[in-house]
Amino acid sequence: MPKTGKWQVRWQSAARSARSATRAAVRSAQTAVATTQQVWHATPRHTQQTWRLTAVSAATGLAVAIVAVAASGPWDSGQRTAERAEAAAMDGASGEHHAPDSRPAPSAPPVLPALGGRAPGAAGRGAAPAPTDAGLADALEPLLKDPALGPLRTASVLDVAAGREVFGEGQGKAATPASTVKLATAVAALSALGPDHRIDTTVVLAGKKRIVLVGGGDPTLTARAPRHGAEEQPANLRTLADATARALKKRHLTKISLGYDTSAYSGPVQHPIGPNENIAPVTALMTDEARLDDSDHGTAPRDADPARTAAGTFADLLHDRGITVDGDPGGAKAPKKPDRIAAVHSLPLSALVERMLTHSDNDIAEALARQTALATRQPASFAGAGKAVRTALQREHLPLSGAVFEDGSGLDRDDKVTAALLSRLLLHASSPDHPALRPVVTGLPVAAFTGTLSNRYRGQSAGAGAVRAKTGTLTGVNTLAGTVVDADGRLLAFSFMTTGTTDPQGAQTALDKLASAVANCGCR
Numbered sequence: 186m187p188k189t190g191k192w193q194v195r196w197q198s199a200a201r202s203a204r205s206a207t208r209a210a211v212r213s214a215q216t217a218v219a220t221t222q223q224v225w226h227a228t229p230r231h232t233q234q235t236w237r238l239t240a241v242s243a244a245t246g247l248a249v250a251i252v253a254v255a256a257s258g259p260w261d262s263g264q265r266t267a268e269r270a271e272a273a274a275m276d277g278a279s280g281e282h283h284a285p286d287s288r289p290a291p292s293a294p295p296v297l298p299a300l301g302g303r304a305p306g307a308a309g310r311g312a313a314p315a316p317t318d319a320g321l322a323d324a325l326e327p328l329l330k331d332p333a334l335g336p337l338r339t340a341s342v343l344d345v346a347a348g349r350e351v352f353g354e355g356q357g358k359a360a361t362p363a364s365t366v367k368l369a370t371a372v373a374a375l376s377a378l379g380p381d382h383r384i385d386t387t388v389v390l391a392g393k394k395r396i397v398l399v400g401g402g403d404p405t406l407t408a409r410a411p412r413h414g415a416e417e418q419p420a421n422l423r424t425l426a427d428a429t430a431r432a433l434k435k436r437h438l439t440k441i442s443l444g445y446d447t448s449a450y451s452g453p454v455q456h457p458i459g460p461n462e463n464i465a466p467v468t469a470l471m472t473d474e475a476r477l478d479d480s481d482h483g484t485a486p487r488d489a490d491p492a493r494t495a496a497g498t499f500a501d502l503l504h505d506r507g508i509t510v511d512g513d514p515g516g517a518k519a520p521k522k523p524d525r526i527a528a529v530h531s532l533p534l535s536a537l538v539e540r541m542l543t544h545s546d547n548d549i550a551e552a553l554a555r556q557t558a559l560a561t562r563q564p565a566s567f568a569g570a571g572k573a574v575r576t577a578l579q580r581e582h583l584p585l586s587g588a589v590f591e592d593g594s595g596l597d598r599d600d601k602v603t604a605a606l607l608s609r610l611l612l613h614a615s616s617p618d619h620p621a622l623r624p625v626v627t628g629l630p631v632a633a634f635t636g637t638l639s640n641r642y643r644g645q646s647a648g649a650g651a652v653r654a655k656t657g658t659l660t661g662v663n664t665l666a667g668t669v670v671d672a673d674g675r676l677l678a679f680s681f682m683t684t685g686t687t688d689p690q691g692a693q694t695a696l697d698k699l700a701s702a703v704a705n706c707g708c709r
Contacts, residue, residue: 359587400470444517452566554593
């Protein structure tokens with residue numbers, strides 16, 4: 186456990202002895218989790234597959250029983266694939282450069298309790314003791330003086346059950362959020378479209394012997410063979426080719442010309458940072474995020490013209506199914522009243538949000554910002570998407586003072602948000618009044634377990650497995666925003682931001698210590 190000195194939990198009287206026993210049990214379970222992780226990484230992969238669930242369950246079962254119960258609301262299969270997906274290992278230098286990792290991530294304990302935070306044996310929503318403003322200040326203010334943090338350092342911690350801020354430091358100052366702006370993108374998209382919304386990719390007739398492949402903006406559309414055993418499958422171009430070939434043959438058509446339509450999106454396709462392995466050109470038609478390797482998250486070389494390549498691949502797939510495509514596919518516009526002959530649908534928006542947050546997926550983030558623009562009748566461009574995100578958040582009555590949304594991913598340094606907005610986004614998503622926003626919480630990486638936090642918090646027993654947070658890193662910018670259950674069983678939302686840093690690893694560690702201090706805190 187990290188040394189917190191005078192900021193440790195203050196034992197007040199013999200009446201709290203029962204809670205002391207509970208905390209001791211939790212710490213024992215958390216130590217077991219750390220031990221289990223070390224054994225896990227040293228174990229052959231085939232052995233991992235055999236006992237991954239039982240090993241982790243044995244290590245974390247006690248903590249699960251004491252700390253958390255399954256949260257109510259439309260969780261859509263609990264913590265979903267985000268808790269079971271492969272973790273993207275960070276390179277330690279940048280929150281945007283995620284090294285691929287083919288190892289399966291061990292399942293983390295369900296650290297989010299029933300919304301409202303109920304202490305063991307207590308009754309009523311929010312019955313767990315609430316931290317005090319002074320208690321949290323004692324714990325966090327010294328840590329905010331860490332020299333590894335930049336000259337601008339801001340913080341906000343909210344009590345979810347009470348819906349109020351219990352600690353703030355410069356929380357109203359707007360700063361560059363980096364990838365934590367994805368929290369705003371997620372809340373905006375879910376509130377505008379709903380968690381069950383799916384993005385269509387279609388094929389329509391555009392003449393007697395001509396078809397058009399129409400992109401709807403699904404960046405997870407894949408041309409790869411389906412993954413065996415995967416619980417959820419993204420839309421597949423092969424499936425679309427199957428359906429298209431059947432429809433054409435029913436019409437006695439075996440030779441056609443092919444066009445492709447990307448008009449759902451407008452404006453520049455290139456992100457302002459220019460060609461970059463963190464993001465593909467933003468177009469309404471692409472497969473596998475325009476990756477030129479076999480990765481499915483993290484950095485990768487990207488195709489310069491994803492739409493043309495996707496159409497070429499579709500033509501090849503049709504040829505394999507007995508349909509000849511005359512000439513090369515070209516850009517086209519679908520008829521205003523198209524005759525749709527085939528379609529595939531993306532995973533639901535809830536799953537896309539979770540994947541975006543877990544792996545800090547920039548391509549999905551930009552797509553969701555544009556889907557928000559389409560839903561609010563704004564141009565589906567960088568500018569239109571930024572306006573749409575702001576409009577959607579205004580409708581949710583969130584604090585937008587100083588906020589600027591230049592993109593949906595956070596790669597643009599001109600993005601600006603406050604720590605107060607980030608923590609309020611998380612409070613909003615955690616509220617029982619907003620069940621449609623729950624994927625924002627379930628998609629957060631889990632410290633030392635999943636996504637962009639998989640390589641952080643190791644050795645920090647208070648934070649590992651307990652902190653769930655979105656990372657954000659650009660050169661000189663480090664942010665962390667998420668949720669944590671404190672030592673008393675109280676659910677808190679937090680955000681920590683700093684700019685002007687010169688030591689990326691040191692700044693990350695400083696932010697992690699802040700979140701661990703909240704996890705370790707009774708703070709009364």
